[in-house]
Amino acid sequence: MDFSSLRLIVLAGHYGSGKTHLAVNLALRWRAVRAPVALADLDIVNPYYRAKDASAWLREADVRLISSAFAGSNLDAPAVPPEMGRIFDDDTLCAVVDVGGDDRGALALGRYAGRIAALRDRRAVLWVVNPYRPLTGRTDDALAVMGEIEAAGNIRFTGIVNNANLGPETTPENVIASLPYAETLARETGLPIVLTSVRADLLPAVAGLVPNPFPLRIFHKPEWVL
Amino acid sequence: MTEKVLMKGNEAIAEAAIQAGCRFFFGYPITPQTEVAAYMARRMPKVDGLYLQAESEIAAINMVIGASAAGRRVMTSSSSPGIALKSEGLSYLAGCDLPAVIINIQRGGPGLGGIQPSQADYFHATRSTGHGDFHLIVLAPNSVQEMVDLTHAAFDLADRHRMTAMILADGILGQMMEPVSLSKPDAADLPPKGWATTGTGGARPHNIINSLFLQPEELERTNLERYDRYARIETHETRHEAFMLSDAEIVIAAYGACSRIAKNAILAARSRGIRAGLLRPITLWPFPKKAFAAAADTARAFVTVEMSMGQMIEDVELAIRCRRPVALCKRVGGMVPTPEEILAKIEEIAGGVR
Structure with a gap:
């Protein structure tokens, strides 16, 4: 994906499709070539496992985290961070927006829909898919969820990110086996597969076999993972 | 796929x-x-x-x-x-x-x-x-x-x-x-659900689902x-999991998410020469009393790891009839214990790193 012409990357998709990990990695990659870069957590659905969990990485890389003060706290409030407006007001700022899952999460996009569209070809609105998630494992189910997200957020996707993974058990074969799924979605929607995100250590095994591979670093190794 | x-x-x-x-x-x-x-x-x-x-x-x-x-x-x-x-x-x-x-x-x-x-x-x-x-x-x-x-x-x-x-x-x-x-x-x-209220079809007496008993003798029975x-x-129906338990002198009792964290701490303790093991209840009721009683025959001490102020610890003490000391390693309020905190408790009980 060519970052140079973009100012905004919006990531939306089915619940649990891997948007937050992708958002953190995209922001870090972008910051390597541009400044300033922000990561905006617009998730109004998820109570745990938020972009805030990667705050140390983001701080170290000088990526500004725009996040609700209540993310990861005990307050279960679907709050949009007050700083969100800045990513539209400040034309020097490049931003990745991590949207909550499904149509419920995409609702938060609605109020920004006009401003997102106004960025025209300086914005990418990416549909993140993972065929190993059971409710979107069939392409017709995935397409239905995509339609719900576009309707709820009043947005149009501009590309697909194939984030096929089985968490820590992901093999290169899993990624390669997902290609027909991603190609079907691309054909049905007319959208390009702009990235195939792959855990960094698996990347050599799939290089040349998947379109636009993008390495993912996993920032969350919780204490309870043995 | x-x-x-x-x-x-x-x-x-x-x-x-x-x-x-x-x-x-x-x-x-x-x-x-x-x-x-x-x-x-x-x-x-x-x-x-x-x-x-x-x-x-x-x-x-x-x-x-x-x-x-x-x-x-x-x-x-x-x-x-x-x-x-x-x-x-x-x-x-x-x-x-x-x-x-x-x-x-x-x-x-x-x-x-x-x-x-x-x-x-x-x-x-x-x-x-x-x-x-x-x-x-x-x-x-x-x-x-x-x-x-x-x-x-x-x-x-x-x-x-x-x-x-x-x-x-x-x-x-x-x-x-x-x-x-x-x-x-x-x-x-x-067993078939012959007691269910699915309609008699005129072919059997009524099934009655009820928790009210008019006679105390009947309620007692x-x-x-x-x-x-x-x-x-x-x-x-009692179930449990044993992890590195057979030679353990310090037995960690933990269930659910805490048991995963405890396994990390046990591996760290083992690498420091402390024989720790895990006894994980999978059924909390019925509690695996026999497994705990058997562990108490060989263990020196027990540690329960809980995200509570110490609740399962009472079942451990009862199961082993208080034959061994039982310590508590806890975090509460939404906080999660770390492997380091559990390891520190294991070392404290083991008398320091050996």
Whole structure:
């Protein structure tokens, strides 16, 4: 994906499709070539496992985290961070927006829909898919969820990110086996597969076999993972 | 495409329930279990099942009583404060000897508490989930895969013993994502539900589902018979996992998410020459008393690791008849113990690094 012409990357998709990990990695990659870069957590659905969990990485890389003060706290409030407006007001700022899952999460996009569209070809609105998630494992189910997200957020996707993974058990074969799924979605929607995100250590095994591979670093190794 | 899929614990419970033949789900949203209801809302219509968001937790548990009385597999789910609201209905389910499955994805308390993970409903689940003398079968998974497997088991146990089975998990397990196999279990050999109120067809006497007994002698007899059944369940249905236990001088007792953290601490302790091991109750009721009693024959001390102020510790002390010291390593309020904190407690008891 060519970052140079973009100012905004919006990531939306089915619940649990891997948007937050992708958002953190995209922001870090972008910051390597541009400044300033922000990561905006617009998730109004998820109570745990938020972009805030990667705050140390983001701080170290000088990526500004725009996040609700209540993310990861005990307050279960679907709050949009007050700083969100800045990513539209400040034309020097490049931003990745991590949207909550499904149509419920995409609702938060609605109020920004006009401003997102106004960025025209300086914005990418990416549909993140993972065929190993059971409710979107069939392409017709995935397409239905995509339609719900576009309707709820009043947005149009501009590309697909194939984030096929089985968490820590992901093999290169899993990624390669997902290609027909991603190609079907691309054909049905007319959208390009702009990235195939792959855990960094698996990347050599799939290089040349998947379109636009993008390495993912996993920032969350919780204490309870043995 | 593959045998495994990537699921949240909450979603895994819901799909496993559908696989087990549950076609009635009555729920009410509360963090951190809402995905159970959200998944059911999406899936139930596709399998000719019923998802109904009740007007309250209390309404939901009473709908469970109705569906169960009609002989159908039924489930409800909630998190700590919501489970407290269901207490009356759970007691009625027990008084009516009705099978049902209930999910508690625990959060911090008491009161409204918070939405972060907790294990402070152990007493509530194992001692007094409602008024009167009764028990639930309480199953404590520690992975998304076990959330599938124990949900399957919960429906069979409930039907076999005509009682409520609870999955007692916490926000970590409900929210975490792991690869799981959703292979459908073989149908268990279960007794027919001849007691269900499905219509007599004019061919048999009425079945009556009721927890009111007009004669105290009759109520006493039903209580005594129920506890005979509980004794058989204690004998046959107790489950636990042993990890590096056979030569352990310090035995960690932990269930659910804490047991995963404890394993990290045990490996670290072993690397420092301390023989630590894990005894993980998978059934919290019935509690694996025999396994603990046997461990006390060889262990020097026990440590329970809990996200509570110390609740399961009492069952450990009772099971080993206080023959060994039992220490507590705890975090509460939504905080999660770290392997380092557990290791420090192990080293303190072992008398420092050796």
